[in-house]
Amino acid sequence: MAEPLLEVRHLKVHFPTEDGVVKAVDDVSFTIDRGETLGVVGESGSGKSVTFLTIMGLTNLKSARVTGEVIFQGQDLLKLPVEEMRNIRGSKMTMIFQDPLTSLHPFYRVGDQVVEAIRTHQKVSKKEGMDMAVDMLRRVGIPKPDERARQYPHEYSGGMRQRAMIAMALVLNPDLLIADEPTTALDVTVQAQILDLIDRLKEEFNAAVVLITHDLGVVAEHCDNIQVMYAGKAVEYGDARDIYYNAHMPYTWGLLQSITRVDESTKKERLKPIKGLPPSLIFVPPGCAFNPRCPYVMDVCKVEVPELLPSNGHHAAACHLTLAEKERIFKEEVLQQA
């Protein structure tokens, strides 16, 4: 097998605070191949954003303790000097965020902001830069791009702004695009447009995409592989079919049972929410972090941290239940509900 585009090994991001150490990311490992879309799901505070901000080199190293390895195209990004990291960020590896209004500078024209992104990494004239920017705005589906490039972010609608962000992120032909909740602030119709756009551009640029989201529907439609995160740990990893038709982790089951579905057959089937609240990342419960909320909790769960072990091929889950039990419970209880 070819070398993966990105390999993360035992990444830990800990923030020491006065109240204790916040273990935002606690020993996470995964790989991403070229052309792959990886979906990362989890609740607020599960560490999904911090993982990728750290990979991008965007965590404040003064307040965070980062250990592990992030190997991108053969280099360990965590060991790179700040200058070199700056060259990679924005050209080979780019990121778009949830709220496009706060990610764009309100005082500068959209076109100029895209040009700035280009000229930071490539030696081109302002004129050439603007031509590239306008061309990219056209490719992300902004009508009349030469006029639109001269407008300010407030003159764009929410969907348009996210398109402009995508244009800025992809104009330098990056190898990896990290999209952190790119459509959470948008309406469903616009969400569908933006996600299709990301899919199409991924093919065009032969890039890899990480889609961080809490929406299990979005993940099902657009991702090849899925990583479920809980309390700073990856608790399940597999391809889309593994997760939706054969999930092995009670937290994933809980997520699948909590969602309302537009295609559910009858109205008012009661939802089965996960009881309780996600734990504080300072006082993570001993053993499996999910054990206080888990309906299938056993004694061992309260003592021993389960490892993320593969069961068949690459499908892996961190849970002490035996494989047979997982499959039985999923078939009998989860599928009935979902």
Add this chain to the structure above:
Amino acid sequence: MSVEVNERTEPQRTAEHPPLVKVVGLKKHFPITRGIIIQKKVGAVHAVDGVDLEINPGETVGLVGETGCGKSTLARVLMKLYDATEGQMFFDGQEYTRFSRRKMQPLRREMQMIFQDPYSSLNSRKTVGSIISDPFLIHKTVPKGKIKGEVQQLMELVGLNPEHYNRYPHEFSGGQRQRIGVARALALKPRLIVCDEPVSALDVSIQAQILNLLEDLQDEFKLTYLFIAHDLSVVKHVSDQVSVMYLGRIVETAPGNTLYRNPKHPYTGALLSAVPIPDPDLAKQKKRIILEGDVPSPIDPPSGCRFHPRCPRAQFPKCKEDDPVLTPHHPGQLAACHFPLEDQAVIATAGAPT
């Protein structure tokens, strides 16, 4: 066997059960003015532009639409937080469109609201106890000495620890704060609760907890809900009847299952096809109707059918000139379209077990 104490137990769309809320031709226009000293009206935002709506007792009516379609304005006009520009509103047969503040007060007890953002809808300088006791102090339904007991009972009812009476909102998580909002809305034992995006800001697992709570409370207190959200799957889950809004108008209304299986308005079809389905195989089979562009400005809505500039089925000149009216299709279904969709146009495998 339960004994039917309340006549509002069984929601039915019949003449014997008049609707709890009835809205006829409701309009809300916000004027746009120019000039500082002498203000001239130069236009208007047609936020709500001719809405008819009926909500039966004990029923949940869902209202969906994109940002800026006027669904929240409609809710606020209904609550008389804004004055209607035109049209009539009835609560339990009584018209209250032009009620004064004082005349409105007893009605406010009957209708309450839950807001989207549990962070900004609670006063951060007040304790939970005083937030929930405010309705009692304003309406004086409970003697002062008994308020604390009532509040703690309410807190328990919505799943909060009554001992947290003296805590401040920032000490609670998003889901717990939304429970505080629910407790405050329930304090005066209203008959109607308008929920404006009550779960949009919450994580899925917490969202499910709040939806279940709202359902339980509806059963227990025979509540009537107007449930506003942009998430079609949430609306479908809670609602008996779903209305779809576009640019200030209701373009389609139908019982949830009918709406999902056989949407008639192309806008409903597009909206449904855009909802991601959490099932990889079903998602692949879905027929997608991708809409181009954004919602037009409500300052100058398009002529004829308001959806015609984005509609994949529009035929000219009819759709551009002729404004369609709501016409019946399946039982309980009304849609305003000249060229409605065929049955099963969006999803071929509706509700297939996974």
